[in-house]
Amino acid sequence: MPPFPRAAKDAVGDTTLRGNLRHATHTIRDKRAAAVAELPDWDRLRAAGAAIKDRTLRHLDHYLEQLEASVTAAGGIVHWAADAAEANRIVTDLVRETGEREVIKVKSMATQEIGLNEALEAAGIRANETDLAELIVQLGDDLPSHILVPAIHRNRGEIRDIFTEKMARWGRAAPEGLTDSPAELAEAARLHLREKFLRARVGISGANFMVAETGTLVVVESEGNGRMCLTLPETLISVVGIEKVIPSWQDLEVFLQTLPRSSTAERMNPYTSMWTGTTDGDGPRVFHLVLLDNGRTDTLADEVGRQALRCIRCSACLNVCPVYERAGGHAYGSPYPGPIGAILTPQLRGTASELDASLPYASSLCGACYEVCPVAIDIPEVLVHLRERVVQGGPVTVRGTRTRIRPAKGHAAERAALRAATWALDRPGALRAGQRLAGRARRLVPRRRLLGPGRAWTASRDVPAVPAEPFRDWWQRRTREAGGE
Amino acid sequence: MRVALFVTCVNDTLYPQTGRAVVTLLERLGVSVDFPSEQSCCGQPQFNTGYRYESEPLVRRYAKAFEGYDYIVAPSGSCAAMVRDNYPRIGRKAAAEGRGGELAELAASVVPRTLELTEFLVDVLGVTDVGAYYPHRVTYHPTCHGLRMLGLGERPRRLLSAVRGLELVELPGAQECCGFGGTFAVKNAAVSAAMGADKARNIETTGASAVCTVDNSCQMHIGGTLSRLGSRVRPVHIAEILANTEEVPFR
Ligand code: SF4
Numbered sequence: 001m002p003p004f005p006r007a008a009k010d011a012v013g014d015t016t017l018r019g020n021l022r023h024a025t026h027t028i029r030d031k032r033a034a035a036v037a038e039l040p041d042w043d044r045l046r047a048a049g050a051a052i053k054d055r056t057l058r059h060l061d062h063y064l065e066q067l068e069a070s071v072t073a074a075g076g077i078v079h080w081a082a083d084a085a086e087a088n089r090i091v092t093d094l095v096r097e098t099g100e101r102e103v104i105k106v107k108s109m110a111t112q113e114i115g116l117n118e119a120l121e122a123a124g125i126r127a128n129e130t131d132l133a134e135l136i137v138q139l140g141d142d143l144p145s146h147i148l149v150p151a152i153h154r155n156r157g158e159i160r161d162i163f164t165e166k167m168a169r170w171g172r173a174a175p176e177g178l179t180d181s182p183a184e185l186a187e188a189a190r191l192h193l194r195e196k197f198l199r200a201r202v203g204i205s206g207a208n209f210m211v212a213e214t215g216t217l218v219v220v221e222s223e224g225n226g227r228m229c230l231t232l233p234e235t236l237i238s239v240v241g242i243e244k245v246i247p248s249w250q251d252l253e254v255f256l257q258t259l260p261r262s263s264t265a266e267r268m269n270p271y272t273s274m275w276t277g278t279t280d281g282d283g284p285r286v287f288h289l290v291l292l293d294n295g296r297t298d299t300l301a302d303e304v305g306r307q308a309l310r311c312i313r314c315s316a317c318l319n320v321c322p323v324y325e326r327a328g329g330h331a332y333g334s335p336y337p338g339p340i341g342a343i344l345t346p347q348l349r350g351t352a353s354e355l356d357a358s359l360p361y362a363s364s365l366c367g368a369c370y371e372v373c374p375v376a377i378d379i380p381e382v383l384v385h386l387r388e389r390v391v392q393g394g395p396v397t398v399r400g401t402r403t404r405i406r407p408a409k410g411h412a413a414e415r416a417a418l419r420a421a422t423w424a425l426d427r428p429g430a431l432r433a434g435q436r437l438a439g440r441a442r443r444l445v446p447r448r449r450l451l452g453p454g455r456a457w458t459a460s461r462d463v464p465a466v467p468a469e470p471f472r473d474w475w476q477r478r479t480r481e482a483g484g485e
Numbered sequence: 486m487r488v489a490l491f492v493t494c495v496n497d498t499l500y501p502q503t504g505r506a507v508v509t510l511l512e513r514l515g516v517s518v519d520f521p522s523e524q525s526c527c528g529q530p531q532f533n534t535g536y537r538y539e540s541e542p543l544v545r546r547y548a549k550a551f552e553g554y555d556y557i558v559a560p561s562g563s564c565a566a567m568v569r570d571n572y573p574r575i576g577r578k579a580a581a582e583g584r585g586g587e588l589a590e591l592a593a594s595v596v597p598r599t600l601e602l603t604e605f606l607v608d609v610l611g612v613t614d615v616g617a618y619y620p621h622r623v624t625y626h627p628t629c630h631g632l633r634m635l636g637l638g639e640r641p642r643r644l645l646s647a648v649r650g651l652e653l654v655e656l657p658g659a660q661e662c663c664g665f666g667g668t669f670a671v672k673n674a675a676v677s678a679a680m681g682a683d684k685a686r687n688i689e690t691t692g693a694s695a696v697c698t699v700d701n702s703c704q705m706h707i708g709g710t711l712s713r714l715g716s717r718v719r720p721v722h723i724a725e726i727l728a729n730t731e732e733v734p735f736r
Contacts, residue, residue, distance in 0.1 A: 009675035018679075322662045326679045362673065364666025364680070365533060367633035381574070387535030418531050422539040425494060425526040426546055435498050448713075456671040460678035461709030464499050471492050471501035475508075475520045 001333035003358035008327035017153055021325055024152045029319045031265035032372070038267075039257070048254045050376040053310035056246055057300060063212040063245045064291065070215030074277025076287040081239075082399075083294050084114035090290050091116060091204065091237055092123045098235050100125070100202045106219065106229040107131040108206025109147060109313065110239045110292050112335035113348070116204070127204070128170070128196050130225040132189050139166040145329025145337060148263050148315040153328055156180040163188050171195055193225065203233035203284070207240045208312065209255065210289075213248045216276040217289070220259060220269040227273050236275075236284035241292050243300075243309040255312060258374035262314035295348035301397035304385040308344045310375040317369035317379065323362055332359065339369035343382040350398070351390050357408045360386035391415060428472075435470040442466035489554040490518045491547075491599070493564045493701075494526035500701045506728035506735055507560050507602060513730075514610060518558070523550040528575075529567040534668045537575060541588060544575055548591035556609060557599045560724045562631025562699045565601040570634050572596055601631060602724055603640040603699060613643045618731040620650035623721075624693035626684070626707065628700040629662050641699055641723055648726060654691045658683070665706035681710040688718055695721045 001007065011017055036042050056063055068078045081087035091111075095103060103120070105111065105127050117127040129138045136151040137144050140162040144150030151159070160180040167174040172192045178184055205226070209218040217238055219226045230236060246252065260269040278287050300306050318324050318338030329337035333355045334345040342359045351357045360383045363369075369379040388394065391414070393407040407415075424430045447465065450458045457463065469477075488511070492504040504520075511518050527547060528540035547568065551557045559565045573596060576589030606612055625645060631637045645653050664670070664680025671677075684707060688696050696711075696718055698704055708720035729735040 005673045005675070008673060012675045012679045322664070322680050323673070323676050326676045360535075361669070364629070364662050364664060364669045364673075364677070366629035366662035366666070368629075368660075368662070371633055384533055384535065384571075387533070388537050389535075391535040392538065414534070415536065418534060418536045418539050421526075422528075422531060422536075422542060425528075426542045428523060428525055431494070431525055438498070454671075456674035457709075459674060460681065460713060461670075461706060462712040463709065464705055466499065467501050469501060471497040471504035472520075472522065474501055474505060476522075 001355045003354045004327070004331055004333075004362045005358060007331035007333070008323075008362070011328040011331055012326050014328075016155070017328055018326060020153055020155050021328055024149065025319045025325050028265060032262060032316055032319065035261040035265040035267065039261070045254055045258050046374055046376050049258050049312070049374055050310060052246060052251045052254060053375055054307075057243065057306060057309055060242065060245070060297075060300065063247055064242055066212040067210055067215060067245050068291075070213065071277060071289050072215075074215045075279075076215065076277040076289055079288060079290045081290050081292050081294070087114045087239060087290055087292050087294065088116055088119035091239060092119055092125070094235070094237055094288055095120065095125050095202055096123065098202050102126045102128065102200065103202040103204050104128050104130050104196050104200040104229050104233065105134075106203070106205045106221070106226040107134050107150075108204065108239055109335050110206050110241050111204065112144065114239070114292065114294065116239065128200075130193050130196065130229055131221075132186070132223055132225070135189055135193065136162060139163065139170060143330055144335060146315060146318060147313050147336065147338075147340075148318075153330075156182065156185065159185055167192055197225075197228040197232055200229075200233050202235045202237070203229040205229055205236065205238045207238055207244055208259070209252060210240060210245045211247075211249055211252065212245050214276055216249075216274050218252065219271075219273045220256070221271050221273070222264060222266075222269055224271055227271050230273050230275055231283050233284055235286045235288070237288045237290065239290045239292060241294070242296050243311075259312055259314050262312075262316040262372070262374040295350075297400065298397040299344075299347040301402075302347065305343070305347050305382050307377050308340065308347060308382060310377055311340050311344065312375060313340075314374055316372040316374065320368040320372050321363075322366065322368070323364065327362070332362070334359075339363060339379045339383075340377070343377075343379055343386060346386050346390075350396075351386070351405070351408060354410070357390045360384075360390060432470070432472060435472070438466050439468055439470065442468065486516070486556070487554045488516050488518050488556045488558060489551050490520050491524055491527075491551065491557050491559040491564065492520065493559060493561045495702050495705070496560060499705065500722065502736060503560050503701055503722040503724050506722065506724035507558065509735060510615065510724060510728040511558070513728075514606075514612065514615060516610070519554070521550045521554075527564045527567045529564060529571075530667055532567065532571055532575065537578065540575060541579065544572055544588060544592055547572075548595050551595055551598070555598065556605060557595065558602055558605045559599065560602045560699070560722060561701065562601050562628050562635055562637060563702060565599055565604075566630040566634035568599040569596050601635055601637065601699060603637055603644055604635070606644060606727075607640045614647035615644065615727050617648045617727045617729055618650050619648050619726045619729050621695055622652045622654055622691075622693045623695045623697050623726070624654045624656040624688060624691040625659070626656055626663065626688070626696055626698050626703070627659055628698050628703045631699045632660060637699065641697075644723065644727060645697065649731070651726070654693050656691055656696075657687045663703050663707050665703045667702070670706060677706075678710075681706055682714070685710045685714055685716060689716060693718060695719045697721050697723050697726060699723050
């Protein structure tokens with residue numbers, strides 16, 4: 001993957017993509033604002049959500065052990081996965097044991113994070129996505145570009161073409177003469193998916209929350225595909241990040257109010273499914289819970305960055321982000337795009353690659369993400385904190401061990417420039433000399449074409465005219481004149 | 486009341502008329518302002534790009550330059566926000582790294598005294614009608630740091646609404662970032678330009694002859710974009726509007 005600015009540049013040039021994204025994000029952001037404004041106690045719910053998550057994270061070990069005990073007592077089997085490879089191995093082995101070559105999935109970002117579909121495919125197992133948008137992405141050989149609406153970058157015409165061309169290869173073909181009307185598209189997906197639901201014997205899911213006190217997992221969704229995946233198969237495997245645990249049912253109360261309003265602008269999501277271990281005569285016979293770390297405890301060790309783990313994946317920050325709106329989700333090179341992706345991905349994966357080192361800079365620091373976040377993650381604060389890690393290096397925790405990382409490569413010129421700026425700015429005399437020089441040469445400064453780093457500026461913007469007299473000199477002249485010198 | 490002007494490095498160098506406007510305005514309102522010449526830059530370019538160590542000398546310089554003043558008034562939402570939001574963070578991190586409490590104390594000492602211009606006018610002086618006259622159609626763009634970090638709220642619009650002759654027109658998508666973002670403008674130039682173009686288009690639709698903000702760094706981006714697109718809308722800092730009276734036109 002190229003670094004963010006390069007990928008974003010291509011996206012900015014794609015007018016269809018920009019139109020699709022603009023339309024979708026603006027519609028949902030306006031609806032969200034209205035849904036949130038209905039609640040008189042939104043600020044308190046937001047503070048409560050942040051507090052619950054913080055308390056849970058502070059005692060994460062305790063709540064995870066409690067969760068394991070409750071899940072086990074309810075007849076489930078708990079597995080611990082330190083990283084992506086381990087999680088994939090566990091899940092692949094579990095599917096193999098069932099003898100099945102096919103599974104159905106309900107949208108789970110954790111499985112995208114670890115690349116589970118690819119790992120299963122390598123083991124000869126086909127994973128069928130059942131969320132409508134995920135299905136579109138999968139059929140289109142594409143990658144998700146939004147955490148809630150993975151196909152947000154596609155319009156109806158594009159979806160019809162994908163269905164017509166690709167559905168047959170994966171199962172039931174699209175009906176003849178399919179148009180791009182939403183009802184027809186939804187019906188085509190329903191028929192296609194129904195076959196898969198009825199045939200499947202293994203389901204793989206994520207979860208929005210895990211309640212430690214009872215071992216209950218919770219999925220909130222809009223389409224009902226989740227409920228099918230969670231109830232029809234004989235074996236259910238849930239892969240969930242360890243930060244999704246909350247202490248009690250009472251804590252759910254807060255999130256079941258803030259999550260739907262923040263994500264789909266609904267007062268309540270249409271389907272809320274909860275499952276606790278296994279129950280005779282109802283639902284899956286076997287339930288496995290794979291608890292995924294994959295960089296989360298390292299993130300937890302960082303005092304500033306750990307707040308990213310509060311995230312409930314509502315996607316509100318994506319929908320208000322002016323950068324996401326222009327760059328699209330793919331430019332972030334991760335299942336977590338947008339503002340949350342820009343702070344979560346470089347913490348989970350580290351900042352060693354050029355792409356990951358560029359993510360904390362994928363923001364103008366406008367603060368709109370922080371303003372909408374229902375768990376009050378100060379995303380701009382974490383962005384700047386991570387920028388510091390990229391250019392200065394510093395202490396990080398990698399697989400539980402504290403180390404110091406060195407500054408990322410490729411910032412030498414920038415560092416030199418900012419150091420020189422600090423040097424001059426810390427000496428008002430030098431600053432003044434520079435200003436005077438600029439003042440004298442001001443007619444020579446081209447307003448439309450600068451060289452060096454200024455070139456990126458003048459690609460689309462003129463440069464202001466340099467004034468003849470800086471403020472400092474005016475002040476001094478005025479003081480002198482007033483003093484009668 | 487001892488009041489100091491923190492003019493900011495951008496205004497000092499590129500927009501000196503904004504500093505002059507603040508002086509004119511405050512003196513007209515009976516406040517005598519001082520300009521401590523030891524001041525320079527708040528350190529925001531360094532800090533926001535990740536060079537926290539490089540920002541530290543500038544935090545120290547700022548605190549020393551403005552020692553002893555009751556208020557430090559800045560005609561810049563983002564520089565005031567830098568001081569108020571980020572100086573405490575810089576102080577805390579330095580202390581955590583074992584570099585004494587000195588920087589933290591210096592940082593803490595300037596935080597409550599640093600105000601953006603419209604905050605100073607409305608909250609400290611208690612005025613919304615400053616006696617200004619500006620016979621133009623003006624649209625107001627609330628810059629992100631003024632809006633979200635400082636929480637300026639309605640202050641600038643209340644001040645503008647009280648200006649005689651001024652017709653204030655709504656800006657569609659006003660709360661959206663203009664795309665400046667400091668070094669963001671060059672590091673992610675394509676996205677920044679796309680944001681700027683959308684902002685410029687929205688400004689054009691208002692039919693205003695001037696776009697007003699509380700921040701010249703955003704103006705540099707907005708104005709540069711408008712100028713490149715051949716627009717006739719002028720960027721103007723709020724201080725320059727408020728400094729203008731019928732009797733004594735500013736500049
Ligand atoms: S960071 Fe906040 S706004 Fe963004 S997805 Fe997570 S919870 Fe939602």
